[in-house]
Every structure is written in C-alpha cells, then in structure tokens.
Amino acid sequence: DTSTGGGGGGDGEVEKVGLMLQDISNPFFASMQDSMEAAAEEQGFDLNVQDGRQDLAAQNDQIDAFIQQGMDLILLNAVDSSGIASAVARAEAAGITVVAVDVDAEGAAAAVTTDNVEAGRQSCQALVDALGGQGNIFMIEGTPTTAPQDRVKGCEEVLAENPGITVVARQAGNNDRASGLALTTDMLTANQDVQGIFAINDPEALGADLAVAQAGRSGVTIVGVDGSPEAVNALEDPASNFVASAAQDPGGMALEALEVGKDIVAGDAPAERVTLLEPSLVTKDNVSSYEGW
Amino acid sequence: MSESTTPLLEVEGISKRFGATLALSDVSFDVRAGEVHALMGENGAGKSTLMKIISGNYQPDTGSIRISGSPVTMASPRDAMVVGVAIIHQELNTIPEMTVAENLATGNEPLRFGMLDRRTMVAQAREKLARVGADIDPNRPIGRLSVGMQQMVEIARAVAENATVLVLDEPTAALSRTESQQLFELIRSMRSRGMGLVYISHRMEEVWELADRVTVFRDGQLIGTRDMRASGPEQVGPGDIVKMMVGRDIDDLYVRNAHQSGEVRLTVRDLTGPGDIGPVSFDVRGGQVVGMVGLIGAGRTEVARLIYGADRRTGGAVTLDGQPLEVRNPIDGIKAGVGLLPESRKDQALFLDLSVKDNIGMSTLPDHSSAGVVRNGSLLTAVRGVMDQLKVRSNALKLESRALSGGNQQKLVLGRLLLQKPKLLILDEPTRGVDIGAKSEIYRLINEIAGTGAAVLVISSDLPEALGISDELLVMRNGRIVATLDARTADEESVMQHATGVYDDGATTNETAGTAR
Amino acid sequence: MNPITDTTPDNPLPDTKPEPAAVRRGSVIAHWWDRVGIFLVLLILIALMAALAPNFLSVDNAINVARSVSINAILAAGLTVVILTAGIDLSVGSILAVAGVGSVLLAVDGVPTPLALLGGILIGAVAGALNGAFVAWLALPAFIVTLGSMTYLRGLAYSLLDGQPLVASDLGFRGIGNGSVAGIPQPVVVMVVVYAIFWFLLERTRFGRHVYAVGGNMEAARLAGINVKRVLLSAYMLAGAAAGVAGLIFSARVLSAQPTAGQGYELDAIAAVVLGGTSLAGGRGRILGTLVGAVIIGVLSNGLILLDVPFFYQLIIKGVVIIIAIALDSLKRFSRAGT
Amino acid sequence: MNPITDTTPDNPLPDTKPEPAAVRRGSVIAHWWDRVGIFLVLLILIALMAALAPNFLSVDNAINVARSVSINAILAAGLTVVILTAGIDLSVGSILAVAGVGSVLLAVDGVPTPLALLGGILIGAVAGALNGAFVAWLALPAFIVTLGSMTYLRGLAYSLLDGQPLVASDLGFRGIGNGSVAGIPQPVVVMVVVYAIFWFLLERTRFGRHVYAVGGNMEAARLAGINVKRVLLSAYMLAGAAAGVAGLIFSARVLSAQPTAGQGYELDAIAAVVLGGTSLAGGRGRILGTLVGAVIIGVLSNGLILLDVPFFYQLIIKGVVIIIAIALDSLKRFSRAGT
C-alpha cells in the first residue's frame, strides 16, 4: 500500500505522472518525452520518465518504483503488451491509473495507439502502387514486439491482394538504421532482381536507402512507417529512393493519453477503452504540407 | 631385503610417446618391499613420466604394471591410491586459496551425516603433519607458506595415504639441509616398515645417503640398475653413476677459480624489508662469488629482491661501486647494473610461450631497438653470441622455451642476465631441479662471470654446491646474517650449526672481510 | 663471526616458527575485510539512497528491491559456482529465455504445473550440462563456448515461439512471479531457497570443496583424485538449472513466454558475483557475497529510478559505482599484501 | 679447485644436445596448424557458402563482406592487444559509440574534417587509457573494470546526444563509411591500414615483445625490467583508439551519431580474437589470426542472410559454428602436446 504523494486516492487531481518508454534512443519515443515535458511545464505536474531499453523485467521494476513514489497516473509504452500485465495489475491495485501509449497493455484502464496494422497497410499499399502491382520486394521486419509485427501484418494483408508482388527476402532488424543498412546490403547481393523494400519503420527504411545508394542500384522504391523528421528530409530529397511513410504523431499520442488519463482520474472514463489514432501517409508529393513531429 | 619375494611394484616394457617425443622406450623397473630405489638421469630423461604412469596420471602406450604380482590398470590417480601407490610430484600441487587442512583432505574430505566434517578434517591434518614432524598450523592458507613448507604439507599428504609404494619426485629441490634430513629420517622409517620407496633427485649425495638401488635413465631408456649395497668388484662409486647418466666422466663438478678479489663493489648496510627481514649488512667484491645459505624462509630470497628492487625496502643503505643503489623497481635495478635470476624459473623468469630468442633478449631490447623498433639483426647477433657462450645449439633459436629441458630453460634465463652485463649478479637457487650436466655448465658460467670482475651473490639450498663454488658464505637465519664464513675452509656441519642456531663454539669459523649482523 | 641470539638447541626449527604477530594481525584484518568489505559498500550505498531518494527506506520499497533483485541474484548464484571453478558462463541470460519459454509452452500445452516447472529447470540444467561437457571434455575455453551457446540458445528461444512472444495470462505458476507468502514476494522466497541450497552445496558438501579445489588449482585437484570433469560438468549444470529457475520467475512475472527474456542479464550477474568478492581466476569467493553484490546492483537501479535520474545518467552512475565498488573491495588485497 | 675437463669446445656438454628431431617435427606440425588451422576452417566455410548461397562467390559480395567485416575486425585488432596481455575489454562497443558520437558532433559543430576524425580517435584512446589506468595502477580485474566502463560510456554516448540519434547527411567524412578507393571500400582500406599498424607494433617493436611477455608471465615480465603498468595502459589505450576508428566508420556508414552504436559488438570482436587463435589466458596469438576470425564471422552472417535464413535460425547456426570452429581450432593443442 502506498501512503505518500497524491496518488491512489481518486482525489481527481493529477500531480505526479510517470512516463515509461520502451526505448528513448528512438526519436519516435523521444518525441513523446518532449511533448510530455512541455505539458508538465505548462500544466504544472511532476513528470518522471523511464527508459525500458527493450527489457520487460526492467519495466516491471519501474512500475514498482512508480508505485513506491505514489504516482497518480502512469503513461505506459510497454515493451510487450501482455508481458507487462502483472505489473499493470499491481499499479491498478495500488490505485494508480495506467494508460497505455502506442502499444496496448493488458489491464490498462485505457490505451491510445496508432493503428499499426493500418500503418503497415498504408505504407505497403504505397509501395504496391509505386511498383504498379508488379515486382519483387524485400521485407525488413523489426524486433518481435507488437507494433512492428502489426505493421508486417498490415503489409501482408495488402500483399495478399496483390499477387503480382513477390517477397524475395525477409529479414528482421533491430528497428534501427545500422541493421537496415547491413541487412539490405546483403539482401541486394543475393537478389539482383528487386524493385521495392518495405521496412517496419523509418530508421530501417533509411538504412536500406543508404544501402541501395552504396550498391549503386537504381529503380528500388523504399517505404517506411513513422513520418520521422529524417524521413521528411529523405522525402524532400529528389535523389532518395525513399517515397512514402505512414506517419504517426507520437507527441500528439502522448498528449492524448495524458488527457484520457486525467479524465479517468477525474472519474470520467472514455467510451472506448482503446483510442486508435489513424496514421496518415506522407509521400514525396504531399510532404510539403506535412507538419511533422 | 629379501630378493626372492615378489616386488611390490613391477613395470614391464613401458613405452610412452608424447606427440613426436618418445619419453619412455621399453622400460622395465621394479620396487621391492623395504628398499629405497633411486632414479637418476638428466632433465627430460623420462623419470617423472614413468612415475606419472605408475601413479595413474598417464596411461602407457605399451607395457604392463603389476602390484604384488597381480596385473593392474590404473586409469586415474585415484586408482593408484586404491592399490597403494602414492606420489609426491615434482611440481608443487597445492591449492593456494585453501588452508593446509583443506589441502590435506582434498579428494578425500571427511564426512559426517553426509556433510563436511571440518573438525575431523583439522584433526586429521594435525595427525598427518605430526607424522612427518612438521609443525604447521592446519588452519593457515597454504599459499602463505614458503615453498618448502608447502612441500612438507605435500609430503604429509602422500605419507598419510597408507601407501605401500611411495614415489618422491625431487622432494628436496625446495628444501634445505635440515628439512631434508627430517625427510630422510622419515624415509628410513618407512623403509624399515617394509614400504617400497622410489626416490628421484639430482643431488648425488642424497642418493648416496639413502638409496639401496639406483636406476639410471637416459633419453627415455633405462641404462642400468646398480645395487648400492654391493661391495667388492660390484661396488659402485659416484663416478660410475655420473658416467651412466651423461655417458662420460665429469671429473670436477664444482668450479672455483682463484678469483682476483677486487675492490668492494656492493655494500649493504642495515637493509630491512617487510616481513621481519634484516637488518642485514655485507659486502661483495668484484670477482668474488659470495654464497648465501640458510634454512627455508631464512630470508635469503627477500634480501636479494630488496637489493634488486623487486620489493620495497623499509630501511638501510645499499651502494654499488660507491653509488647509492636506490631502486624502486626492477627497472631501476637493471639500469643500475644489477641482474637477478629469480628463485622460481617457471613463475618468475620464463616466458614459456615465447621463443628462446625472445626469452634471452627480453631485458636488453632497448639496446637493440631504434625508436622502439627492434633491430632484429643486432638482437640476433647478441642472442647468438650468448647462446654460444651457454652452449645452447643455435637451431633452438625459434623454439618455444616450453619445449626445452629444465636445465636449458635455466640457461636461457642466465643468458638474459649475461646480455645485461651486470656489475652485480644475484642468482637465487641457480641449479634447482637442474641435472648434473647442466649444473656443471652453470658453475662454469658463474665462474666466468666472476672472472670478468662482476660481483656475484649466489643463494643456494644445496650446501655442497654453496661450499664448492663460493669464496665466502653468508649464513642467514630469521631474516638476519648470523655468520660469515670462508667457503674454502668451512664445512657442512659448521654451516648448519649457524643456520639452525645450534652454534657450537668449537666449530671452525673463519672471520673474513665481510661483516655479519 | 659469532652466532647470535637464540642458540638453544631445543629451539624448534626456524621454518616452523610462527608468523610474526604483525603478520597475523594483518591477515586477520584482511580476512575480516574480505568478508565484510563489500557489505560496507552496500551499507554506504543504502545510506546514500536513504538520504537522497524519497520513499527509499520503506518496507514496500525494500520488498520491491528484493523482488527486482531476485532474478539477477538467482542467475548470479549459479554463476558463482561456475566462476569458482575458474570458468565463466555468458549463456545464463539465454538459458533463462529458453527455460522460461519452454516452461510456458509446457504449461500452455496442459502439462501439470509442477511438471512444467520441473521441465523449465530441467531445460536449464541440460543446456548448462552441454556447456559443461564442451568445457570439461573438449577442454574448450568457457568464454567462447558459452558465447556460442548464448547465441544458439537465444535463437532456440525465438524458434520455439516462431519469433513471437506467447501470452499466457492464466499461467498455472503465475504465483512464483507475482504471488506473496506472508507479505514476502514468492520470487524472493525462491531466491532465498536457491541461496540456501547453493550455500549448503558449496560450504557443507564434498562437491563444494571440489569446486574450490578445481578452481584453485585444476591440476592439483586432478592429482588429488578429484574427478575434475564431473565437477566442471556439475558446475555448469547447476548454473543452467539456476538460470532455469530464473526463467520460471521471469515468465511468471510477465505472464508470457518472451524470446528476448534475459538479454544482457549475464553481465549484471557476473558483476554481482565479482562485486561479491569471487575471483574470476577461480577458487576464491563466497556465495553470500554474491547475494550482497546482486543487492548492490538492485539498490542502485531502484534508487536511481526513485530519484528520477534520466536513464543515461543512470548508466553513467551505475558504471562508475561498479568500478568504485570493486576498487573499494580490492582494498582487501592491499591489507593482505602486508602479510 | 680447478677448472674442469669438459670445457673443451669440441666436447659440447650433454644438456646442450639439440632436442630430438622428432620433437622438432612435432612442434613444426603444431606450429603449422597453429597458424593455418583456423584458416582452413574459413576455407571450409567459404566452400560451403559458395555451394549453397546465391551470388556468394561474386566480387560484389566479397566487397560487401569485407566492408561489413571492417568494423568488427578493427575492434578485434585492438582487443587482440588487450587479450594478449591476459586482459579483456568489454567496453569497445561503447567506446565505438562515444567516439562515433563525439566525432559527428565535432563535425556538425564545424570542426574541420581531419580534426573531427582525430577527435574521435582521441576520445577512444582516452576512454581506453582510463580502463588501462584502473587495470594497471589499481590492479582491478579487467573484466569488471571494462564492464563498468561499458556501462558508463554507453550512458555518456546517450547523454552527449540527449538520448537521441543525430542525423548528419552531409558529414564531412562520409567517405570513410561509404566511399571507395579504386573499387575497394574505404572502410576496408582503413581496416587494412589498422591491421598493418597493429601487425607492425606487435611483431616489430619492443612494445610488441613486451605485450607478449606481460601476457605470458606478468611477474617474470616485471622482474625482467619491463614497465608492466605502462604496457597495460598502452594496450588498453590502443584498443580504445581502434574502437574510436571503428566509431568513425560506423558514424560515416549510417551518416549519423547513434548512441546505440556498437551495442553487443564486444562479443563478436572477442569471438573473432579467440577464433583467430589468441588465448584468453594471454601471451599467445597473432593479429592476422584475428583478421581471419573476423572474416569467419562476417562470412557466416553474410552467407546466412544471402540464404534468407530466418534470423533466429541464423543465431542458432552462428552459435553452433562458433563452438565447432573453436573445437576444430583446439585440435592444435593435441598436436602440440607432443612438444
């Protein structure tokens, strides 16, 4: 039982917020941190940010520490949606409201996520369109966590409807630029006949872009997911092979989760437990009107 | 000794090959009840290998072993223990982090209700130590004991195995006279109880003192066995054994030129060091060989290390050629012209994985490099020169030093020192574990070095050697010099009396130029 | 030149002389610091955290720390045995994953809970035994063998699950991750039991002596008739079994089979062992020191989270504290050097 | 006493007898296998991949392998020196990150390219020297010191960037990641230069001899008048500098400063060193063996990707191959037993 701080009591005020991110070194999550820090400044609540570094057990410990500190609200970006369930249950038992961000978390009072399946669909569809429904592609997957896997799922749905497209190689990276670069370099060697690459996020896609450029290949179209600032740069660069990204709004997502959380603490739960934010496709054509993170 | 009864242990037609080395070739050998059977031979002759085979450490390639007439196979050290063969190995085999009692119990720890019984362990340890007359606290970590005391613990362990055959592989290499005598008493009492003992040593006088039979090995082959108790035409003398070992005569083992004792080069005044060493004062002249003797732990090694800079002094003054010798580490020592041959070849001197060339050249690389880059030609010339002087074949240049015999390894270290051209050369147990051929080589070298005018300090636990090669003897006890003797006139007995503190006023002691205290 | 002081003939021989008192005293201090040195480091750390971190010194938080320490502490217990034999096991994190995944798969397949638990431990023991076999029989360097098994076992954990985590919300043994016994979390209870067993093995059995002997001087151990290979095999097997237990707790805590479980844990576990005073050269150390080492790491992580230190400063502080702790602990060497 | 008979030059003393020819032969075989054993393993691997993987045996792919090997090979070169001194450096991956980040930051801040490059290498050298200082002067165990620095340096890399990667598409030194000289990728050229330097240092200089001596027998090295501390310090500093170079290449390849760069690379680098025949016990090994070890790992990864093997099977195969390779390599011990 926690006795200190403003938490647990349902007094309706949110004074202490814990934000747990799975990997702050990814700009996507860093952007969540930025927007939350701005909000904390503006709205005057205490914010404690922790990095899970892709380790579930560490996130478990972080929740325990947050319980200890008597948080009013935990915004949880879990490494794994189910693996965190028991920790969420402990927090809820201690009277802390948990709202999942970006990745749903079992047992959380509410969740605000991008529709990752839809993101995969959008991005993959853009690739299929660019190739005119015909050609060989690589698929660069990510770590075995829900968001990357949902994007792959979305892409596979699109591919199922487009039998003209063949996946000639699929490899899993670490969601980062270096692995996108390394994998693509080797995949290009094994497969001369390739026209497109789908990567589960922008860093991997941009790594793939570098690899294609280094290999001196042309006619390879690359798509990613996130709509990150780097992706925007690449889209604006006419020399780049990178053509589209299903953009999310991480900062907005975190703020949305904060609002949902505050409502719940105030006794006003949302109608739907899960708030799905639609991704929007950014392409070379519409990048000039894209606001970015 | 009844020659008619079945030997306790017999081996027949044993051969053993290590890779390309034929370490033993068709060897037959036996040990009878109530005898000490000595094994002699040069380094690498195969003595230890045979002993490791009869103690279950190695498996022979061919040949058979019989214990009291019945054939056995010994697949492990444990098997050998079961049939009553115990061994004290040439190398120390203690576990430094453990206490004496734990070391003694290793492999056969006493249990009570299935659990370790520490009390019994300690009690058994006391008993075993008492049996060999060693007064050592069983609860002390063995790593803190001097090598000699550790050796006593090893002896206690082996003796306690209820063995009928006990092998002692150079047990006295790390012991000085008194401990050795204690051990010999023990050996005699075991012999009289009807045990069979195998005794390996490079020290002729010990073999003379103990052995009933002597078997000589050379290059993995058994050269012959002699009955030491025989008389008349059968009677054997030391010369015969040496000839069997090296295939020719060695007339005079010890070399001592009438050195031109020159000016005093080294002076040591009130030198003290950690662990209750000193104050020690003495001088060494150019061209003089000064021997330093004493019991185990008397502090000889420590004094040498303090002079060289290997350990920190706590007080006193040392000068070399009139210059203060202030050394904080061996680098300073070498720069100032001091060379040290450390006590333990393997642990403190050799780079077993490196070539002969590298081992010899290691301390003098600065002389053979420009801007840090080794000038290989100049280094090779220097190393070759030293190898000639040492009579090590130059085709060994690129061999790993691991592949050399103990005697040759010791010569590499000496070679390293020769290249340094030291003003003061300190040799700590220079012939430990070295065969007679190499010994005579080393004595010749020491003599040569002294002949060039260097001051030479030799620490030795081998008394005949110390007496034979030195001009003057310093006797140490309890960290202090208790006597300075003229080595030409001193005898073993008087030295021992000083070393043990059982001084008899009538003993012949000759005052010499050196000071003691 | 005349003889000196103690010339009485009945004097015992000098080499049997007792060490000078100063030496003995030095070694007593060394002995004492050996055993409590790292414990002092822990107390200092706790005092520091208590002064700085809000709510650090509460019963609840102590329980949190204990719970979060349990997995690393259990891994480190097994590793202690291996390191005492002068070995190393980099694969414990991967064994944790394979055993955790295996036990969840068994449970999900309807195997009774006790058997599923046993299965997890067994998987760990077998994986460990394989390491041990390579080290003991082929005499391969443990570092590289377990680097290899760390890699292939991680692959195995993924492939058992086809690369994806498997949720098991109603896991039969969820209790050992999340339950409590009389207010004490079950993982902590398991940890205490594991330490009791390992303490007994190392301190009270022949096997324990043999572990120290093998690590202290392998050749001497062999010559003393110890079956060195069997000791090595058992040590790695025990480390594997302990990692298996840690895997069960991990799975129960996260109520799922996670192929990424335990990634990088081997380093924290090794840090705990070494902080606890066990020498990587083997033959020297105590299992309870390891527990203290694991708690140091746990207290540090917990305190830094409570202090709301940004994660990268946490890394900096953690790294620096590891070095300071081992430096303080190594003072024992200097006090021992006096002897 | 008189000089004795057997000093006549034409009567060499018996103990100067040459080792029997048989011994020499055995040691020649051992020597040979020592040097080419692992090379054979590589050839077998290449043959296997050539038979199985499409386009494996093409010039382009050879260039790919060389390029992708370069970073690990450079890390491993530095590590070889440290391991030869019987040490270990777990922090090279983190040094890579800090140096890579530092150099990009310098470049982005407008520092001229050559200075930015130098800065990166310097950062690596300083980080390495710090490791070396702890190991040499405080005599702390290298494993735990570099485990600590691996942690704090990683934290430092994050904190320099406030936790986030920094993209620098027009990096002045992008060439050393992506450029080519006469068709050979610049990272490969850098790798060759690094190996040339390290080969020279180890084989031709006094320092090199001292490294082997310190690793082979530290006490003997000290007594032989070697400044052991300085040798250790230099070894770790060199490893740091090499990691710094690797960091430059990494940054140039991904055209950004990545705080996560090089995570886990230390294990691949150690594997390369050990596969290359350098003993973790120190004093024994060759720098060119390390290069072969790194290429083995690179060929394996490349081939498995070409074969489009799912990543978890890649892990399994990689782990198993590491163990098989070291087992094959260890055959040399059996042939050496003859000497």
Ligand SMILES: Nc1ncnc2c1ncn2[C@@H]1O[C@H](COP(=O)(O)OP(=O)(O)OP(=O)(O)O)[C@@H](O)[C@H]1O
């Ligand atoms: N384990 C081993 N591996 C390879 N060669 C060995 C091994 N043990 C001994 N040898 C070789 O076998 C030969 C005989 O060695 P052994 O140790 O039996 O000699 P020794 O007579 O005991 O010599 P020393 O007087 O120096 O102790 C030597 O050439 C030695 O190098």
Ligand SMILES: Nc1ncnc2c1ncn2[C@@H]1O[C@H](COP(=O)(O)OP(=O)(O)OP(=O)(O)O)[C@@H](O)[C@H]1O
């Ligand atoms: N490392 C050490 N730790 C503790 N005591 C030591 C150590 N080294 C030497 N001593 C002690 O210091 C004293 C002097 O030992 P030293 O080795 O100098 O004697 P020594 O005459 O050379 O005898 P030895 O024949 O054993 O070499 C002895 O009491 C010895 O036990």
Ligand SMILES: [Mg+2]
């Ligand atoms: Mg021998």
Ligand SMILES: [Mg+2]
């Ligand atoms: Mg001595």
